[in-house]
Amino acid sequence: MTPVLELRGIDKSFGPVQVLHDVALTVRAGEVTALVGDNGAGKSTLVKCVGGIHPIDSGEYLFEGKPVQVHSPRDAAALGIEIVYQDLALCDNLDIVQNMFLGRENKRGIVLDEDTMEEMAARTLASLSVKTVKSIRQHVSSLSGGQRQTVAIAKAVLWNSKVVILDEPTAALGVAQTAQVLELVRRLADQGLAVVLISHNMNDVFAVSDRIAALYLGRMAAQVKTSDVTHSQVVELITSGRSGDLGLTNGVPA
Ligand SMILES: Nc1ncnc2c1ncn2[C@@H]1O[C@H](COP(=O)(O)OP(=O)(O)OP(=O)(O)O)[C@@H](O)[C@H]1O
Numbered sequence: 001m002t003p004v005l006e007l008r009g010i011d012k013s014f015g016p017v018q019v020l021h022d023v024a025l026t027v028r029a030g031e032v033t034a035l036v037g038d039n040g041a042g043k044s045t046l047v048k049c050v051g052g053i054h055p056i057d058s059g060e061y062l063f064e065g066k067p068v069q070v071h072s073p074r075d076a077a078a079l080g081i082e083i084v085y086q087d088l089a090l091c092d093n094l095d096i097v098q099n100m101f102l103g104r105e106n107k108r109g110i111v112l113d114e115d116t117m118e119e120m121a122a123r124t125l126a127s128l129s130v131k132t133v134k135s136i137r138q139h140v141s142s143l144s145g146g147q148r149q150t151v152a153i154a155k156a157v158l159w160n161s162k163v164v165i166l167d168e169p170t171a172a173l174g175v176a177q178t179a180q181v182l183e184l185v186r187r188l189a190d191q192g193l194a195v196v197l198i199s200h201n202m203n204d205v206f207a208v209s210d211r212i213a214a215l216y217l218g219r220m221a222a223q224v225k226t227s228d229v230t231h232s233q234v235v236e237l238i239t240s241g242r243s244g245d246l247g248l249t250n251g252v253p254a
């Protein structure tokens with residue numbers, strides 16, 4: 001099956017500093033792909049390139065097998081790629097419905113009234129089996145960290161998305177909330193979406209991912225099936241770019 005998203009030979013520099021070197025990434029529908037790597041390895045930069053926030057310097061960007069040009073978040077959204085960023089996720093002073101439709105009110109070329117937006121928001125949350133949110137007219141400031149992540153993820157899937165990328169969605173969460181968000185991540189993939197999960201937590205990675213892509217100093221060290229590797233192999237790939245036969249030799253993946 002053709003991967004939904006495929007990157008080949010991606011280079012990205014900020015001024016004189018090259019952050020991504022010849023990076024390849026394959027993302028498939030119905031799977032959770034964990035993107036791992038140490039602090040500064042280039043994970044967020046890579047997903048910002050996918051999301052059209054940073055232009056790539058060179059390389060191929062294929063969507064459903066066809067080369068595409070993604071120059072803005074709007075281009076990415078038009079393809080069905082949604083990214084939940086670590087920091088700039090939601091507006092505290094707006095309610096759940098307002099957050100989910102923020103900036104998208106005109107996207108479909110029709111005027112969406114409050115009733116329609118409320119209904120769509122409620123339907124999306126229900127389809128994700130989100131049950132802990134009391135009212136969708138509640139201000140986001142009154143939600144727990146886990147509920148906020150849930151709303152951010154629901155916002156991402158509201159638009160017939162095909163690829164949802166989550167940058168460390170569980171970093172600030174407790175045990176129970178992390179479990180809820182991971183369940184939601186798994187459900188998205190089981191519904192047929194391609195999910196990319198950035199995480200530093202090996203337990204989370206092994207709990208939900210089908211494949212693991214490990215970045216090391218801006219290079220893709222390896223992409224493996226989760227069932228083919230152990231925790232310690234992945235930790236080695238993250239910390240040294242290599243583990244046994246896997247990983248980089250002179251900067252080139254095995
Ligand atoms: N806008 C920018 N301008 C210049 N350098 C940047 C910029 N964004 C990121 N970098 C650099 O690129 C490198 C990779 O950063 P990035 O944020 O992609 O890492 P990361 O893998 O997401 O790390 P973390 O796990 O800490 O979130 C870092 O050395 C960082 O300083």
Ligand SMILES: [Mg+2]
Binds near residue numbers: 043044045
């Ligand atoms: Mg990051």
